[in-house]
Amino acid sequence: MQLLRDATIRASIRRRLLAWFAEHARDLPWRRRRDPYAVWVSEVMLQQTQAATVIGYFERFVQQFPDVAALAAADEQQVLRAWEGLGYYRRARSLHRAARQLCRDHAGHIPDDAQSLGRLPGLGRYTVNAILSQAYERRLPILETNSRRVLCRLLGERGDPAAAPVQQRLWAAATALLPRRRIGDFNQALMELGALICTPDQPACARCPLARHCRACRQGAQADIPRPAKRPPVEEVNEVAVAVWRQRRVLLVQCPEAGRWAGMWELPRRAVTARSTPDRIAHQLLSELGIDADLGPQLTTVRHGVTRFRIQLICLEATHRRGSFRPGLYPAGHWVAPPELAAYPLSAPQRRLAQALAVHCH
Template identity: 45%
Template structure:
């Protein structure tokens, strides 16, 4: 019988040598202290305001977010104010920012913060992860920036910085790549000023280590960057392959009565969930007007008749190529409730301006008015 094999007891090499880790941390913090942008949420220690900024900044440019963030805080200055507000009011304040599930989850999370935590946002990433809308990134951002926890985060900017610094291979979305990026972020964040360090990572990706034309000569950690050393900055990370947007056509009811147009509010989930719209149903590209009328009749719970086509509004969403086919309709009754919608209202253009409505549907509403929907 052969003797048992000895277990390999050699120490595992650290993910990051301590000296290199400290050089990367120091370089990024130094660059941040010298060149960080003066953003309004960086002037507050209010966890609620910081949380709001992180939610708004997902999928949205900083310049767009600033006025929305300021207006939203004026209207809902505390977690309690947000939690007690009707969801339609919250969606109306979000109007134009897109990705409305963010606003719905923000509202739900505020209600849970009041109910479970007495109106005080929990201070750890682990607790934050129990709230609606909090993933690893948002939990890490709020816990570190607002509360000083050494919680890691990885977003698109951070992934790009770490991919280049440490020559991390793999396409965006690859599980091994994502695991390594989170491991690197976890290894780097402990130390002084974890919140500032996380912001330094994000700021560096947004302003210096950019997707195209990165400013390597201005980089405060250039000497530590393996991609720069090996001439691979333009290769890492590889571009994400995006699926072609799905085509989607909606038949939109433009129904006028007594100087008002019929508006409907969708169910909370799904595309445009909880938002107001000219009542719409999904149809095929070649669906004829009589069949579109039948589907609208079913959704509204009352017979409608198509009088004329008023044109088509096309919008490009992230994952959908949307066509809104405007149909002037009429009927013998004027409904006030419908099986397919949460609410119906007959609104003047002024009434509609205060409702939460997607940008696409707002364009359709304007196009309907321009086509004479309310003309006598």
């Protein structure tokens, strides 16, 4: 923070960053329309996801749900389907619930006030400030992965960025740097610099507008700042899924509330332990679902990485003999013809199973 005590330096940083942004900002669809709904949807999508991936999703999403009222009126399944492939589906469910809350409490309007926004599901300090600064020009700072990295390097902050005292220092720095005008631009510029120039590996300091003030650059410490987060070790997970056929329909079940893919749909699935076999696990699973079936051959195996898990999913086919789906393990089950699978929100590995089923049926 020492660096930011000097008003001339703060002014220089603002001027340089805003000038750089005016020249180099990417033309992203949510920047063309600064309404609070577009800012909100884009900010939620951009959490944990690169801008290049978000562009197509954002355009389709705002076309399908052009405003808060349209989003609130949609079925959760439609929202999850539109989100499918972006991952972290809790974000989509919170967005949908928040839209309903906005319709109920604010006539579908996104309020220009931090307290009301902060009460909506899924909106933390960052998202609230991003909406208010970008859509309403409120003088509020933002701090997310990219801006955090820029500020850590600019200030020479060597502490753990996840630690509370460091977070406090960074929020204070982001606040101290805010200009009087063009606040939304300034916040976006900080993030854009982190995305395009001050990247995690090999930042392009020679092209950086902040180089003359940057502590990490002066110390040659870009590789050490910010301090890398401790990553939990990768965990291998083996699972079996069963495609149970009844006539020309397959059993699809809805994932329970507590779990990774809450609200999405899937072929029934369970982890395979070292002491059991996929066949035995599949039999147990089906019997708990109230289904008696003859197990058939393996349809396919898909491999998928999600957060720290590396999942290998074996899919077995089975033919229904008797029994009806019994809710319990899963709250709902439908018998679905393969072409109808397109309407259901599925996780990435389950979508691949659905594609294998469609091919198999032809």
